[in-house]
Amino acid sequence: MNEPIQVPPEPIELETRALSVHYGAAAAVRDVSIRIPDRQVVAFIGPSGCGKSTLLRCFNRMNDLIPGARVAGQALFQGTDLYGRDVDPVDVRRRIGMVFQKPNPFPKSIYDNVAFGPRINGFRGDMDLRVEQSLRRAALWDEVKDRLNASALALSGGQQQRLCIARALAVEPEVLLMDEPASALDPIATQKIEELIYQLKQHYTVVIVTHNMQQAARVSDWTAFLYMGELIEYGPTKELFTNPRVDRTEAYITGRFG
């Protein structure tokens, strides 16, 4: 209790200041201030409905798509307000990518799935090379290189999720947001995803929402615990899990509720 509170190292990639999100009258995120460092993995944990996914979606303005969602406070990307008046969400989403809970490949070929983002964003280089690079970065290339024209839906769940990661990487984002990426997958596929995250942090900042505490402990450098829309505690993963400062954090981690 006497150790100084640790702050995430500079440079800070993403930051929120007193961020609140309301759906209609209900508050999903309340007054959250958090700083996410560059090229590290930060995990958001907490019980169902605590607002971790909502908070995640603030970073790529996906909450804009929900009618009735109101955002107050600030969310900053490399120092610039994501919700500023002259900021185009389309641009934000190219630079801050997202992978969803249930793999959602388009009903197109594997190649076209990965190429979709670059094509939309006016990619001018060698598309074949870009597709290959992205699939390699997602650790999927060896498994699909001979069947790039096959339908993406023919892949297994774990492969589809890695395809979605490749698809997100193809537009050269700087941040990768992952909303419970392995919760729909079997343990072996989950392990592959976790290994992938470890490699991805060399190039990308990763923010991952997970309800699996062991996964957060394995994979992340920093962990934030949210409860009922509020940020309860945020610290280096090892610290938070072995020596949490707040009682409620400890209660959640030791399984007394959740």
Add this chain to the structure above:
Amino acid sequence: MAAETASFPGAAGLRRRKRTERVIARLLFVFSAVSILTTLGIVAVLLLESARFFADVSPFEFLTGTEWTPLFRPARFGVLPLLMGSVLIAGGAAIVALPLGLAAAIYLSEYAGDRTRAWLKPTLELLAGVPTVVYGYFALSFVTPIIRSILPGTSIFNAASASIVMGIMIIPMVSSLSEDAMRAVPQVLREGAYALGATKFEVAARTIVPAALSGILASFVLAVSRAIGETMIVTIAAGSTPALTLNPFTSVQTMTAYIAQTSFGEAPQGSVEYNTIFAVGLALFALTLAMNVISGMILRRYREAYE
């Protein structure tokens, strides 16, 4: 003891209820058989009556002849001009309805808010509820004069007028079925596309429409089938001169118009002219059935698309 069970009818009552049950079950089965009998009836009538026609006229001439003049001497019975008339008008209707219907579906599915949909969608559905005879009047009294003022060489009865009005009539069919197909695409697919930095229109056009393509195409085929089978608009506005032509500004006759106009007239029963009704009816039935079956096949074959 006996008094406690007296309130239940006992074995006799149960037997009676079970007999009622059996009778009703059989009755309902018979009712359902009517639908099968209807199809059998249609097929039987068309085949048997056409057989009489084909005793006098060779099927080969019927299917490949390019002149349809049953009332002239010598009479010619090639159905191609009638088929051409049907296809020409249905094609014109498709040119109107398919783009407009699909665009309306995109708007209703991806852009319109709930309040806008609440009045816009039923209004569009009203188009489908107007009786075709009223559409025929509209074509003749409103659309045709407009066409003739733009292109003075157009005859009073012409294919273009019927095509345009028929296209308007089938817009709701295309938009409704396409919209259903598009709304059935899971929301996560949209989110995935947005998350890659796509604009709203790019999500709609490059992700949703391709994902819903089987439903959209099936709706196209169904709409064209409906256009081919429609009678009153063409009978009133398109004319009664069979013509093997692609010119929409002249008078043509469709299969349906021929059947209606011939039976509205007074061809003697049993004559070859009278029997042409059944032969043309058979061709019409076969064509629309084939298109409906194809539409169903498109839907089934590609339905697994995104699950």
Add this chain to the structure above:
Amino acid sequence: MTGQPSGVQRRPTGRPTDAVSDVPKDFQPRLRARARAGTVFAGLCFAATLVGVLALAALLADIITDGWHRLTPGFLSGYPSRFADRAGILPALVGSGWVLALTALVAFPLGVGTAIWLEEYAPDNRFTRAVETNIANLAGVPSIVYGILGLALFVRAFALGRSVLAAALTLALLILPVIIIASQEAIKAVPDSIRLGAYALGATRWEAICHSVLPLALPGILTGTILALSRAIGEAAPVILVGALGFLAFVPKGPLDGFTVIPFQIFSWVSRPQVEFQELAAAASIVLLVMLLLMNGTAIWLRNRYSRKY
């Protein structure tokens, strides 16, 4: 990002970028152009939707301006005549009424009965699916083909002649698939728990249906039936085949009488070149549309009033 404040240091990301913005060298996002294109296309789609609405408005305006002045009480109570000023649609109104009643009488039990059988009794096998496919196909058969069937079957084979009854039976067959499908939907919407509750009390299948399922499904069934009937009274093609009379000087009094219906009367008048008859056709169209409006309005009111969320 558009407009980064100049004070912020751009952090090297280790990837090749354009000198001007943060966009990696290979991309050309053209944000403004894409946003503009999106707005334009969205506008076009909205305009497409409006085309239909405008066409409907034009149709209504056309009919009303052409036929309004012919809508006199004499018109509604008169008989067809060579003289347009004396012509009326009374036989057609009565004929339509007869046809509506008879068609409903035949199609409703057959349609609902079939729907009940398909949903509650029929085993889930290939035969049942074939029946359902058949019904779906019948829904797509052109109405004039039904007219041909009616001509051969009811007018000639059943020897009903060119009568109200023959027309009603033909139209009943025409709208039967529509009623069946709508009723099936309504019955399907009733949750299984309702049926199971009745069975658990020892009810036979019919008793369970009659007392538990049908009352809940009835609003949907009635709505679908009314909509189907409104389609039936607007049909002219099958009626032409079955032999409606264009010049009927009397009002049909029995099911085997000769007859005419409003759509047929419209067709008959439209087919004459004189302007007065065109106007009569427009007036009759107004009457027909009003009838349809009443029927559809009733159906929608029914649906809104009684539809429950389970």
